[in-house]
Amino acid sequence: MQTVIGRLTADAKMTTLEDGRQVVNFTIAENYRFRVKGSDKAKQVTNFYDCAYWIKTGIAAHLKKGMVVETVGRIGVKAWKGTDGEPKAHLTLHVQYIQLHGNPKKATASTEVPTQESDKENLPF
Template sequence: MLNKVIIIGNLVRDPSIIYLPSGTQVAEFSIAYNRRFKVRDEWREETHFFDVRAYGRLAESLSTRLFKGYTVVIEGRLSQDRWIDKEGKNQSRVRIVAESVRIVRKPKMEEPIEEEVLPKEMENPFPSEEDELSF
């Protein structure tokens, strides 16, 4: 089965860093994707927000090189978190687990750039199951 995501979006906040019990670094951030479409003769735009998580060396690199407002290309996979909230209701959230991230544009830059933060071939970004976070 195939689980592949490629998306371009703008960071809506700086990455936050947490550590798993194993010591693996995790970077979490959100991106906004704007979809522009035409209805009859009128252009409309809608914004979608996606949570992104990166592990290990990729997370370390992102924590010092990405900031709010950067435009990035993320290549990765979808992951679903499930938990039971305080009221006993089942909750679910889908996020993107990044395999590689490319910086396309920094805020207030005139010309686009393409900078790869860390190639996905350098490290397996998926931790073992015992490193999973509970919610």
């Protein structure tokens, strides 16, 4: 299992498959910084994870762009050669656990996640 903590790059989307199953899809951007040996400059690298969450799809309404989320799941990697001949890769996180960490950076009243204890009991996840 892999834990990924990062910001949502867009609002989550729920998709219904032909067989009636529903999945919540979203993308997480995870940043990390490090110093290059022999240099005072820091370098930042960003990894993007396309996520699929199948368990309780009601959470989709609460996953808004800019929100920090913590996810745990299994990472899948797909590698291929593009039409330009260059190697390509795609990371997918098959999420089994998700934890919301606060509101989006630019939340409006209609997109804020409830914070009172009584409201938490009514959440769909």
